Amino acid sequence: MERVIEKIRGYKIWGIILLLGFLVSYPWIFTDPHPRHVMIILLMYVVLGQAWNILGGYSGQISLGNHIFFALGAYTSTMLLLKVGLPPWIGVVPGAILASIAAIFIGQICFDLRGHYFAIGTLGLAEITYIIFLNWNFVNRAFGFQIPILKNSTYYVQWANKEPYFYIILTMAVLVVAFVWKMDKSTLGVYLKAIKEDEERAKSLGIDSRRYKLLAFVISAVITSFTGTFYAQYILYIDPDSLLNLEFALLIIIIPMVGGMGTVLGPILGATLLIPLAEYARTAFGGGGRGVHILIYGLVIVLLALYEPRGLIGIVKRRFGKTFMLYGDDSAPLFGEGDKS
Amino acid sequence: MISFQLLLQSSISGLLIGGIYALVAVGLSLIFGLMNIVNFAHGDYLMLAMYATFWANYLLGWDPLVTLPFVLFIWFFAGAVTYKVVIRRILDAPMVAQMFSTFGLGLFLRYGAYFFWSADVRKVNDNLLSGILDIGNIYITKAELVAFFGSFAATALLFLFIKRTKLGKAIQATSQNKEAAMEMGIYTDKVNAIGWGIGIMCVGLGGVLLATYYPVHIYSGWMFTLISYISVALGGFGSFWGVYLGGMMIGVIENVFGTVFVPTFKMVFVYATFIFILIYRPKGLFGKF
């Protein structure tokens, strides 16, 4: 039996190499803009989903306001670009700082709330932000900003074809997944899981749960704001309606929810299932299909809630059991004695 | 400066629509009280009731008041069926699963409606209740007034039902302590189903009444879920008339601030009120927990 497990572990490493190989060569395999675009969006949601996962999946605070950070990142880098000529490579930093401050602010206000109270609290704040942006001249109200097309300027983070965008978002996705994997097995991961399961008990053991939740929230916000800047440079147009709408907030949380909250693979599985699904629904149903993918999402979520609340990961777990641990679950340590990482 | 007249007018309009918010919120708190589940799809049932009213009016020429009894009947069953098919299975599931289920349900209903009926805003025309009343320079549409009294009457009836009838007392008992209720011989499962039925029926009623003067469109569902949730939070979980008052207050806040400031800003104050309560008075004004 041990040998079988060793074999599967061996395959697992090859699996990752193959997957990465496939992803890296994706733009060479699929040369049309459309499949490239879909993949870029997919990877973007992997990043967004993982970022959300850090707070929502691991520490149990369900945030419906992460898109605020996305917007902050996008608007900050874009406005600095348009008004001061600051290249977005640098513009991401102020965006991230702003997002961190926002996260601390929101966290301090809302962290005493748990479960659905926190969710609706963050949603309320998000809606307030949306309305403010819609009416605020400084951010150009509902008109938003259009970034002038420069056709291939690496300095200003713009390219005519999709390849560079693809590799940037791919790098981000790999980095974020690696980070969450490391965090899952680290002290922070253990603390957050404890806080999620029984925060009062964690506090009784001496853990300053508020600090750790804030940390998770800030990390989540920073990653999300980076993605916002990326998006702005990719689409070249931002406005409150596309960045601060409710559907976007829902999508950010649906992906890790469906895939499996609090796991490393969850958001990846979730995005891999749901984004292509949306694309297929869109093309299959033509014009009226704009909302169909969410309709299907709704159904998927309900079915999962009834039969497998742990998400797709739960289904994988059930099917393959302990021998196929693809993520840092310490009940069947994967890379040697998993505890001393 | 805003004239007193304008302030009064918007307050009254707010109170009138607040009555409907209140009715819907009472439905939400009934469900929550019984099984500790927040129905994220609550407002979407309302949205569907509004659409039902619209289509009956548009295609069949029915006045909303004619559609009303049908909606009450069907919505009651919709609630009970939702309970039996979906909710019952997640009663003991982790909170996350409970959130997902009604959340997903709401998405399903909302975008199902979107798929069939698109995002165009509809309005119900030619109904018995058109016409405006002028009471001392305050303008109230007949529809608003009837809607308000209708929802008040419904809430009062519901209150009497809960307090006076045997079934109502069973509902109270189950809300307070499920195990004890079961030991007393109450079929809590049936009670839950009826609770859902009544809760959704309230929503249906609210929807029909609202459709007599309020624009009908997809996203109104989610907005009403939020508003009813906020009303319950403001009034306080566990207090029937507290929740009703909460709904009325939200109606006033929304309307008055919408008139005093830019209309698009009005929800900011509702949300701000909500967050304020959550932090400083999580029990709400009259709540018991």
Added chain:
Amino acid sequence: MSVLNIHGLTKSFGGLIAIDEVDITVKQGEIVGLIGPNGSGKTTLFNCVTGLYQTDKGKIMFKNEDIIGFSPYKIAQKGIARTFQLARVFHDLTLFQNMVLARNHLGENFLRTPTKSFDQLLCDLVDYWLEFVGLTRLRNELAGEVSYGQQKLLEFAMILIPDPELILLDEPTSGVNPVMINKIMSLIRKLHDQGKTMFIIEHNMKVVMNLCERVYVLDHGKKICEGTSAEVQCDGKVIEAYFGY
């Protein structure tokens, strides 16, 4: 030297007075018992000491510092450890991870935590205490999958990791079989021999008699008796509180 000095503590819930002007002292190295009928306020008292409840009146002095008003995590960091009546461990984590959580968090620099691995010192400490309670072989099992008795032992081991100055045990022998009761009793004795200070809520009189040097008795939130376990057993008020006559 008194480790814990509770003075005039009062706590009420709404109109109901749960703890009424209670004075308690626990000296270093002692094992002190807290008994009383159900609902007399024992766990509530513990909750006040550990900061889970706010108090109305009174002082709680821990090593000459008034800890009223401090957040639970701060109180834990100061050196007060506590178990719960129903063993509270983290089911989704392994025994090892549970133990790691219980480490001494004083002065933790959370900026370094994301990549901080579990250092050798901590691992040794974990292994030592797991050995102490006899759970070494279950080290990598999920806490949710071991028996309740083992969870109680785990909770016991967890609170010992940060080397606490005061240990509050809430009914350490409830809900487990007689063999386990004896085991836990012997563990408590061993800790006593090591000089640890313990304050124990118990219902099991045999345990109280065997372990506790002094005992406090609560009834309806009031302290009705204190003394050695022998004295307390014969006290008329105590008998009346428990048996109603």
